Every structure is written in structure tokens, then in C-alpha cells.
Amino acid sequence: MTRVKNRAARGRLHGWGGVTGMAVACVVTASLTLLPLAHGDGTFGGRSAGHDASASMPDRAETCKDPEASVPASDADGPSIEKIKQRGKLIAGVDQNSFQWGYRNPESRTLEGFDIDLVRAIAEDILGDRDAVIFRAIPTNQRIAALEHDKVDVVVRTMTINCERAGQVAFSTAYFQAGQQVLAPKESSIEGYDKSLKGKRVCTAEGSTAYDALNEESFGAVFRDEHDETGLDEDLLTVPNQLDCLVRLQLGEVDAVVTDNALAAGQAAQDPAVELKGDKPFTTEYYGVAAKLGADDLVARVNHVLDDYRRGGDDSPWMTSYREWLATGLPGITGPPAPKYRSN
């Protein structure tokens, strides 16, 4: 349309008249096409994605004072236990990429690690067979969804107990004390979770505690992908699995990784050129076994298993498993964290 108009104008008017005519035509067409855009922009409003999540947070924090407190241990049967017994197999959501926690040994092709030992102990208690387990590998951001959709009975997957999650799943008593820590190359100028992170590219797993921690205080670190939490996520700084962070780190695409020290130790065990930075974790977290919200009979049973698991001092199953998998990466731990139970 405009081109035709312009040509007509050029035909009628010559010299300056023509130029002016064209200029006028351009301005008119430009304003006509741009104006609706300017209006539309106004109606779109700001990004609202983050608002809902943060608005609901304080709510939960008020009702949740002590997320580590779980239902009292019991070996009584209930509907959830009954379901597992009928099936004859416990379905456990685990990780297969967490070295020393839950990982598939390519040589023996079996899953191994501290979490796997615990799952087997639960299966032995409920079903009398430590091999009566179906392991399902689930990624970090699907742990809760897998429980909600009944894809798994329990998640034993280095899962941190916190208030937000305590409203979505039922946690057992804590079976491990961990904390977020920074992992970086040994020569790196990064010293820990502090100002040395400024301007550095930091990798975290999508939906992880580490990501939330950076969201609250990042010390100027770059840690978000442009399209986080959408289908277009670039998977550069936030990745599906914490181990993907070590890949990015080795390739020089990120400068540091923030994750649980327990997982970070597993990463350091696979790469002698990186180490945990800072004296100790900058948070204190507890790992718990998660079950579907409301499956209190199963949680009580798991707590019962954990009681047995912790018992026995240095020769307890807990310490045996610790020495086998974790002592090299995380030395100096003398025993499991003490269980906390709800008073009511």
C-alpha cells in the first residue's frame, strides 16, 4: 500500500515537493503502524511470573517452624504400606547421576550409593527383601511431582527438608546433615559464598535449594538463564541435573557451582581439579526421605527404619554406609543427625 502511494506521490511532485511528499507519507505510515504497538505494550504489564511464588512464601513460613520434626516412628501397617506389600515391590525415586549417593555403576550396571543403601534397608523392613525395589531415576525438579503423581512411593534422593517442601510432601526424620557450598576450580579466585562471586557465572540445578539461595543473595553472581522456568530454558546456568554443572564447569562455561556439599563432594571425587570453597557450608540442611503428603503410615515406618539404621554407634548401618561411600569425599562425620519428632 505505502509503496504504491509513494510512487504516486513521486509521479505528481518533482524536486523538493516530491521529497516532502514522501517524507510526509513515511511519517504517516510509520505512525500508523507504530501507534498500535505502543498501546499494546502498555497493556502487557510487567513480568508477573515471580509474584505468585513469593507472595505465598511467608504464609507457609508462619505455620512451619520446625520442618525437620516428623511423625513418631512406628512399624504399624497402613494403607500406603499395604499398597507396597500388595505390589511386592517398593518404588523408590532416586538419582542415578550422584556419585556416591545414587549412581549407576557402568561396570556392574547396578545402582550404588548412600541413598541406595537406605532404600534397600526400607525395602527389607517392609517386604523382607532388600532387592524388592524398583528404582526410578528422577531429576531434581521432578521429585515432588513424582510423589504427587504416584510414580514413586518414596523419594530418597538427597532431598533437603524445608518449609516450602514440607507443605507439598511428607518428610521422614533427617538422615543426613548437609549444607550449600560453593564448588570451583582449585586455582579459582572464588573463596566461597561471598563477594568473590561477583560477576562470576554460577551454575545450579533447576528448582534446587542452591538456586533459591542465590535468588535471595547472589553477591553479584550471574546465575539465571534468560528463559528460566519456561520451555525455552537455555540450560546454560540452570541445568536439569547438578552433575550437568560439573560438565559446564570443566568446559569453562561457568566459573562455579553451588550445590549441597554432599553432592559437591561427589563432583569433586570425579574431578581432582575442583574443590569445595569456604570452611563450611553456608546453610544447614537436612536430607529426609519424602513420601506423598498424607502417607503418614509410610513416613512413620521409614522413621522406624531410620531408628534402627542409626542405632549401634560406630558399627551402625548408617556409619557402615557412610564409610563405604562418603568418608573419602566428606571426612570427619562421626554420626547421623539426631531425629526430631512432632510433639502433637
Place this chain on the structure above:
Amino acid sequence: MTYPPSGTAPREPGTDRSSAPVTVPAQRGGVRTAAERLRAAATTEPGRLRIAGAALALLVVAFGAVTFLEISGRASSADDVVTRSQPLSADAARIYRSLADADTMAASGFLAGAQEPPDVLARYDADIKEASRLLVEAAASTDASTSSHREITTLSEQLPEYTGLVERARANNRQGLPLGGAYLRYANQKMTAELLPAAERLYAAETGRLAADSADARQFPFLSLGAGVVALAALVWMQRRNYRRTNRVFNHGLLAATAAAAVVLLWLAVGHTLARADLRSATVHGQESLDVLNKARINSLKARSNENLTLVARGAVLTPDGTDQYETDYSTGMKELGAQLRSAEELADDLTGSEPVGRAIDSVSEWQERHKKARTTDDRGEYDSALQQIIGPENSTGQSFERVDDALEKALAHEQDEFDAAAEDGRGALGGLPIGAAVLAVLGAAAAVVGVNRRLSEYR
């Protein structure tokens, strides 16, 4: 024969008359006298004959020249189809396939354990070598300004990155470190998000060029045909005029000129129609089948890759709604593959073409059945058994995949032969036409002049 001066003269007054009155003095006199002479000549019969003879010769020569130029263009496009754009398109398809195949092999070898099977390793190496070699060749035969060249650059830059990631995956896997699986997934991400799309765009660009060349060659030669009709009509008119004035039926020179022009016109019409038909058949029966089959093959490779990665990743990457990303990609790929094979079967126009496609379709359904079983096994938690059902030597999805791949390779080879034969025929149909048209036109023009001179001599 004694004509040249007035042979060129008739055109100039025609163009000059409108703008003549203005200046430019020097040559004006010459032109004006020539124009006056021509006007004077047109008043006598010998003069009119001279002018008509010149015009006839000119028309016949022009017909020959236009035919020569136009058909040379068509013939060179047809030649491009056979010797340039089809091979380049086939090479682009081969680059695309090699890359997809390499990715499939990398995942298969990885799944087999720390010690990768030698045949899988060898196939991966061959794929990478072929892709690198073809990229170098393609770079040499593409213009630096084209989009194809951009894609080739992207591919050449990314390929070493990809192989680097695969090597890291292997090194870590060999040590039993789970990091290997993470590297393999990253390599696959590079392949599917960057390399394969670039290869696909390259293939599309080269195939587009092939279609354009073929369309150019098939374009109807309107100018030549028009010129031929005009020349023939003028010759007939001249002979009719002769007949009316002299009552003589035949003038040998003019008759020969008419024959020459008619032969050229016929040759032109038949030759190009044949070439059109052949090139069209190459496009319809060959290229369209090749295109669908190439895409089907890529999809089968991608599906196989995703199937393998489902076992490597085991839920490490999920879609937003919580299903396994690789399994979802496998399903979409297989669906596309099925649709493409069905349309390939429809396109196949003989038994040799449809037989391998039919086999591929059967193998695909076998593959899907086995895949479903393997998934159920894996979901039960029996990883080892599921692994055997995927990469084992017998009754595995891997076996079905190989069958699909073999069948598609056969079908592709057949369609390529069909294309080559038809395109070669099309190119042949235009062979000799430009030169023949030029020679016949010159002879025809000469004959026309001789014929008119014969009439003219009667006035001396």
C-alpha cells in the same frame, strides 16, 4: 548477397524518425540520405523486394539467435541439475545423515558399557570422517555469500566441539564416572539443537537450488517459439506475395528457408517438451521420493538416538509436564517417521521402489512394539533386561532400527538411480539444439536471400 548497406538501413529510420528533428548534425546527413534512399527504394518493386529480403534474412537469423541463447540457458540449467545441484543436494543429505548417525552410534556405544563394541566405534568414526570430508567439499563448491556457506561454517565450527564432548563422555564412562552420561547428554544437546538444524537448513537450501535449476530448465521457451512463428509467417507471406505477383508456385530459396525455420521450430518444440517431461519426471519420481526418504532416514536415526538416551539419562531430563524428554522426542520422531514412510510408499512408482519402503514400514512397527516392551521392562526397574531389549543383538529395537536403516538405504539408492536416469534424459533432449538451431538459421537466412535475389535478377 550484394546487400549489406541497405540490409542494416531499414531499422535506423524507424528509430530515428520520432526524435530526428533535433540537433546532432555530423552524421545526420548520412542517416537522412540513407532514409531518403530507402523511401525512394520502397516506391519501386526491386527496392521493395530488397527490403523484404533483408527483413526475412534478419527474422530467420534472429529466430536462430534467440533459440540459441534461450535453449543454451535451459540446457545449462539442465546440466546444473545433473552435474551440480543434485550432487550438492545429495551431499547435503549425506552430511545430515552422517551427523545424525554419529550421534546414534555415540549413544549406542556408550550404553554398551566401558568397552564400546568395535563395530559401533568404527561406524561412529566413519560418520565423522564422512561428514568432515563432505563439509570441506561443500565449502569449496559454495559461494561465500550464500546461506549454504553460513551453515557449512557453523557445522565446521561445531563438529569438533561435538566430537570433543563425545570423547570426554567416553573417557569418563570408561572410568565408571557418572559424569560421562552428563557429557553424552550435553553432546546430544549440541547435536540436536545446533548441528542437525544447521545441516537441515543446508539440505533445504541445496534442495531449493536444485528445484530452482530444474524449474529454470523447464521454463517454456516463449521467445524462441514466438520468433519462430513470426519468421515462418513472414516467409509464408513472402511466398504468397510472390505467387500473386508472378503466378509462380515455388521459389527454391524461400522454400529452403521455410523448411529450415520449420525444422528448427519443430525441433525446439519437441526437444524442449521432451526435456521438460524428463526433468519433471526426475523431480516428481526421483527428487520428491528422495526428499521424503532422506527425512525419514534422519527421523529414524533421531528416534534411535532418543531411545538410547532414555536409558542413558534415565529421567535426568524431563518435559515441563513431567514425562521423559527423550522418550517424548522418540515418540514424536517415530510418528513423523511413520507418516513420511507412508508418503514415500505413495510416491514410489514401481515395485523396486515400494518394496524396500514396505519393508521399512514393517520394521518400524516391529520396532515400536519392541520399544513398548522394553519401556515396560525398564519402568518395572529391570534395567539390565531393558538394556538387552534395546541394544542386544537379537530381538532388540536395535535390530529393528538396523532393518529400517537398511531398507531406507536401498530405497534411497533406487530413487537416486531413477532421478539420475530421468535427469540425464532431460539434459540429452536439449543436446545439440542450440548449435543446430544456429546453423539452420544461418542456412535458412542465406537461402532466403538467394531466393529473393533470384526474383530480383528478373528486373535486371
